[in-house]
Amino acid sequence: MKPLTGKVALVAGATRGAGRGIAVELGAAGATVYVTGRTTRAQRSEYNRPETIEETAELVNDAGGQGIAVQVDHLDPDQVEALIARIEREQGRLDILVNDVWGGEDLKQYVPVWEHSLERGFRMLRLAIDTHIITSHFALPLLIQNPNGLVVEITDGTAEYNDKNYRLSMFYDLAKSSVIRMAQSLAHELKPFHCTAIAVTPGWMRSEIMLQHFGVKEENWRDATVGEPHFAISESPHFIGRAVAALAGDPEVSKWNGQSVSSGKLAKDYDFYDLDGSQPDCWRYLVEVMDVGKPASCSEYR
Incomplete structure (x- = not known):
């Protein structure tokens, strides 16, 4: 079953983490997926990490889709405009836009605004917010040409x-909350074209960076629960x-228009599971267990 056969997706920020996971699963459902990011096998971004967009595209192919890697800095309007022109030239359509660009992990500072580096704070906001706006500006004229287009804002x-709840620092709080508001705004602008915008959040995600932080791999990630028991969620x-x-793949996806939902919530609604066959409900766990000190x-919760 490949319900997205014939569909074209753009996952902006697909080098690693959520973007890579989304690109691969869209490919597994049959989509053609343009995967973008700054790190290629020939050039690394300021993250200086080994994951590349070419690797992501190959994983999409291995999953059964068609992965197309394009190096793009989504803060550069000219590069984004050229990307969308290429998608229109090669595919003639765009059905799914996933705005996942982030790039702020190394910019986090858990301090009050008066102690926070303004340079790092504003860089974080630009990476988290400006990239999404620039990408939507150029991509949406192509997406709205066909009904049932979908925009997913990852936050x-x-x-x-x-x-x-206060989220780590004022800059981080603004970055992630702004993306949710962006989806709400896009929902109003897309509705007349019968397209949908949704904000989606993962739970505590085992990204490459998170696995490295705990000194584990996906195969033995549970070893990290010895030092951090809550990582079990x-x-x-x-x-x-x-x-x-x-x-x-939902023909009635418009019912979610403008909403903010988690992977755990959607798993229950659509009956899908993680790689280990579980359905982790991280945000309910966070409220009912972690935040109250249990x-x-x-x-x-799994």
């Missing part, structure tokens, strides 16, 4: 959670990938 946290990047693929216990 950290749901609107319900972020409205009630974590999920692979494929989980949010399957969430986005489920949305993209000892780690994931049995009823």
Whole structure:
């Protein structure tokens, strides 16, 4: 079953993490997926990490889709405009846009705004917000040419959670909450064209960076729970990938227009599972266990 056969997707920011997981699962559902990012086998970004867009495209191919890697800095309007022109020239359509560009991991500072580096803070905002706006500006004229187009804004946290909780620092809080508001705004602008915009968040995701932080690999990730028992609620990047693929394959996806949802919520609604056969519900766990200081216990949350 490949429900997205014939569909064209752009995953902006697909070098690693959620973007890579989403690209692979869209490919597994049959889509042609343009995967973009700054790191290629010939050139690394400021992250200076080994993952590349070519690797992501190959994983999309291995999953059964068609992966096309294009090096793009989504802060550069000319590069984004050229990307969309290429998609239109090669495919003639765009059905799914996933705005996943982030790039702010190395810019985080858990300090008050008066102690926070302005340079790092504003860089974080540009990477998290400007990239999404620039990409939507150029991509949406192509996407709205066909009904049932889908825009997914990837963020950290749901609107319900972020409205009630301070997220690490003022800059980080603004970055992630702004993306949720962006989806709400796009929902209004896309509705007349019968297209849909949704904000989606993973839970505690086992990205390449997170696995490295804990000194484990995906194969033995549970070893990290010895030092951090709450890590037992974590999920692979494929989980949010399957969430986005489920949305993209739903002919009634417009029911989600403007909403902010988690991978765990969508797993229950669409009945999909993570690689280990579980359905981790991280955000409910965060509220009911971690935030209130209870000892780690994931049995009823996976």
